[in-house]
Amino acid sequence: xxxxxxxxxxxxxxxxxxxxELGILKGVDLEIKPGEIHAIMGPNGSGKSTLAxxxxxxxxxxxxxxxxxxxxxxxxxxxxxxxxxxxxxxAFQYPVDIPGVSIANFLRTAVQxxxxxxxxxxxxxxxxxxxxxxEMLEMDVSFAERHVNDGFSGGxxxxxxxxxxxxxxxxxxxxxxxxxxxxxxxxxxxxxxVNKLTEEDPEMSIxxxxxxxxxxxxxxxxxxxxxxxxxxxxxxxxxxxxALEEEGYKTYEGQEAPSTNGSAPAA
Amino acid sequence: MAQATLAPEGVTQALSxxxxxxxxxxxxxxxxxxxxxxxxxxETTPMPTTxxxxxxxxxxxxxLDLAPxxxxxxxxxxxxxxxxxxxxxxxxxxxxxxxxxxxVIDGHVxxxxxxxxxxxxxxxxxxxxxxxxxxxxxxxxxxxxxxVPAEEGKFAALxxxxxxxxxxxxxxxxxxxxxxxxxxxxxxxxGAAYLSRVLIVAEQHSQVSYVDEVLSDDFESQTFxxxxxxxxxxxxxxxxxxAVQRLGKGAFYQSVQRTLAGRxxxxxxxxxxxxxxxxxxxxxxxxxxxxxxxxxxxxxxGDGSQHFDFNTSQDHIKPNTxxxxxxxxxxxxxxxxxxxxxxxVYPGAQKTDAYQTNRNLLLSPHARADSLPNLEIExxxxxxxxxxxxxxxxxxxxxxxxxRGLNRTQAERLVVMGFLGxxxxxxxxxxxxxxxxxxIEQKLAQHEG
Numbered sequence: 001x002x003x004x005x006x007x008x009x010x011x012x013x014x015x016x017x018x019x020x021e022l023g024i025l026k027g028v029d030l031e032i033k034p035g036e037i038h039a040i041m042g043p044n045g046s047g048k049s050t051l052a053x054x055x056x057x058x059x060x061x062x063x064x065x066x067x068x069x070x071x072x073x074x075x076x077x078x079x080x081x082x083x084x085x086x087x088x089x090x091a092f093q094y095p096v097d098i099p100g101v102s103i104a105n106f107l108r109t110a111v112q113x114x115x116x117x118x119x120x121x122x123x124x125x126x127x128x129x130x131x132x133x134x135e136m137l138e139m140d141v142s143f144a145e146r147h148v149n150d151g152f153s154g155g156x157x158x159x160x161x162x163x164x165x166x167x168x169x170x171x172x173x174x175x176x177x178x179x180x181x182x183x184x185x186x187x188x189x190x191x192x193x194v195n196k197l198t199e200e201d202p203e204m205s206i207x208x209x210x211x212x213x214x215x216x217x218x219x220x221x222x223x224x225x226x227x228x229x230x231x232x233x234x235x236x237x238x239x240x241x242x243a244l245e246e247e248g249y250k251t252y253e254g255q256e257a258p259s260t261n262g263s264a265p266a267a
Numbered sequence: 268m269a270q271a272t273l274a275p276e277g278v279t280q281a282l283s284x285x286x287x288x289x290x291x292x293x294x295x296x297x298x299x300x301x302x303x304x305x306x307x308x309x310e311t312t313p314m315p316t317t318x319x320x321x322x323x324x325x326x327x328x329x330x331l332d333l334a335p336x337x338x339x340x341x342x343x344x345x346x347x348x349x350x351x352x353x354x355x356x357x358x359x360x361x362x363x364x365x366x367x368x369x370x371v372i373d374g375h376v377x378x379x380x381x382x383x384x385x386x387x388x389x390x391x392x393x394x395x396x397x398x399x400x401x402x403x404x405x406x407x408x409x410x411x412x413x414x415v416p417a418e419e420g421k422f423a424a425l426x427x428x429x430x431x432x433x434x435x436x437x438x439x440x441x442x443x444x445x446x447x448x449x450x451x452x453x454x455x456x457x458g459a460a461y462l463s464r465v466l467i468v469a470e471q472h473s474q475v476s477y478v479d480e481v482l483s484d485d486f487e488s489q490t491f492x493x494x495x496x497x498x499x500x501x502x503x504x505x506x507x508x509x510a511v512q513r514l515g516k517g518a519f520y521q522s523v524q525r526t527l528a529g530r531x532x533x534x535x536x537x538x539x540x541x542x543x544x545x546x547x548x549x550x551x552x553x554x555x556x557x558x559x560x561x562x563x564x565x566x567x568x569g570d571g572s573q574h575f576d577f578n579t580s581q582d583h584i585k586p587n588t589x590x591x592x593x594x595x596x597x598x599x600x601x602x603x604x605x606x607x608x609x610x611x612v613y614p615g616a617q618k619t620d621a622y623q624t625n626r627n628l629l630l631s632p633h634a635r636a637d638s639l640p641n642l643e644i645e646x647x648x649x650x651x652x653x654x655x656x657x658x659x660x661x662x663x664x665x666x667x668x669x670x671r672g673l674n675r676t677q678a679e680r681l682v683v684m685g686f687l688g689x690x691x692x693x694x695x696x697x698x699x700x701x702x703x704x705x706x707i708e709q710k711l712a713q714h715e716g
Binding site for chain 1: 661663666670671672674675677685686687688689
């Protein structure tokens with residue numbers, strides 16, 4: 001396992017863009033190699049969703065120190081769209097509704113953006129591919145004509161995120177609390193979709209961000225990190241999640257992060 | 268009669284009693300008299316000022332100078348597409364199927380066609396000036412009488428006195444036109460006043476869609492276009508009236524529109540305003556027969572210093588009538604929009620359903636929208652609602668789209684088109700949606716450029 005990491009986060013600090021102080025991320029270190037599935041767990045307010053947003057380039061957060069390298073490039077220098085084209089995908093915790101814009105139209109524009117300069121997307125090919133992906137995710141084809149997240153149930157929104165992921169084929173998918181607000185059936189459908197995608201592309205890496213261990217029963221992580229107070233407090237294998245389920249986050253309360261870098265231990 | 272010491276407001280060298288006489292010299296007596304009457308109304312009606320609620324946000328003293336205007340005297344262009352301006356032909360090429368066409372260049376109808384089959388069934392589509400001779404009884408009955416008489420206001424009076432040409436569309440009883448009729452207008456004369464009329468009469472249970480597009484390049488000096496639109500849908504008729512305004516800078520576009528819907532008639536309108544420096548539309552939908560129904564749609568996209576003023580009324584005169592108004596606009600640069608709408612439910616017009624919505628999307632911190640919805644209800648068993656919003660481009664939506672690889676321009680375009688698309692989706696006439704989408708995309712591209 002000597003492959004170069006696809007994502008390397010070193011000493012990352014970040015704060016809310018408009019605020020003067022109060023950093024949320026206080027020195028995050030993390031390495032993800034191609035094909036690895038990592039989970040970051042943590043209590044509310046620990047900074048795990050902030051990390052997801054900083055990786056995607058949300059304008060509401062400002063990195064203040066440290067570095068993030070994605071596929072050898074300085075990620076923090078890139079615009080959100082450039083990050084997406086480079087292969088980062090953020091499955092939103094709260095997907096945004098875009099009234100009047102159909103999923104098909106939206107995805108067509110997003111897939112077109114991935115075409116080489118001056119090359120037009122083959123509409124029929126696109127449409128066949130979209131249908132095929134929707135079938136894979138057990139979605140009705142009529143879904144494509146609905147307006148993006150407009151009036152969607154929680155489950156539909158999350159499934160729509162997975163559909164986008166399936167269409168855009170990222171190298172790293174950051175899934176921000178994809179399990180929140182889902183009943184067990186919806187959760188299983190979403191997890192099944194993600195597992196199919198990782199089977200299809202064994203090089204795709206996943207960073208799961210979750211409060212609960214529940215999701216990890218369906219998407220098996222190679223590494224589990226516990227985030228507390230803006231730092232990774234513990235890293236290990238799946239057993240870390242199991243321990244957490246039993247002990248809760250209480251163990252970590254008031255605990256300072258270890259001084260070692262929190263990168264994944266060698267498997 | 269006492270002699271006025273001051274010239275009546277709005278009377279200029281070109282806009283004068285002499286002009287009325289000159290224009291009507293060869294016209295039948297009834298029309299000459301109608302023009303003279305309109306002129307007297309014009310002379311005695313003061314120019315609207317911002318003291319009037321309906322003109323509060325559009326200061327004509329600053330926005331319109333009638334004095335230097337001359338009446339358009341351009342000679343008629345040939346009825347030969349090869350000699351028409353390229354942009355005019357482009358606009359026509361974008362239109363898909365049509366039942367008939369009219370081409371108006373500098374106020375002259377230079378071309379009119381209607382499918383032979385429809386002509387045989389009695390459908391008339393042609394120059395209003397010609398119709399005065401050929402369909403005298405019809406024109407005399409409806410022109411500037413019940414829908415937009417001179418008494419409607421200063422501009423209605425001016426138009427009724429000095430109109431030079433226009434369009435007549437007549438659809439006999441029971442005749443249904445599957446494809447729309449398309450009117451394409453092109454203006455070239457800078458500094459001219461164009462006064463034109465549209466008269467649409469749809470007899471019982473007939474069906475027709477009418478699409479009127481006006482376009483020009485930018486003008487060096489202010490150019491005034493005035494249109495009086497009269498749409499009459501008799502019992503059970505179904506009529507769609509669409510106006511697409513794509514004039515260049517320097518144009519003052521003014522349109523007074525009245526729609527009269529008879530028993531169980533459906534009379535829908537769509538006003539699209541994309542161009543001109545100033546746009547003022549007065550639209551009055553009158554639901555005259557029980558069961559009449561009007562959807563009133565509007566869409567505008569402003570940039571630079573464009574100014575839009577929409578003044579609408581939904582008059583429910585008889586019971587069981589329905590109207591649904593949706594006006595949406597996006598405003599960039601330092602453009603500005605005013606929407607003022609009123610729902611009037613007359614005494615006895617029970618079971619009225621009336622809705623009115625105006626939504627604005629501001630794309631720039633310097634853009635501004637004012638929305639003034641109003642209700643006047645004199646019946647007690649009605650369903651009425653109105654709503655207005657002014658919002659900014661949602662930055663979360665933009666981030667969401669960018670996180671999927673769309674660049675800033677594409678993301679904004681998608682959000683804006685989605686916002687405005689709701690209006691077009693309600694009246695999906697072939698060609699109109701694509702055309703309007705393309706123009707808006709061009710405007711958005713300039714915004715980012």
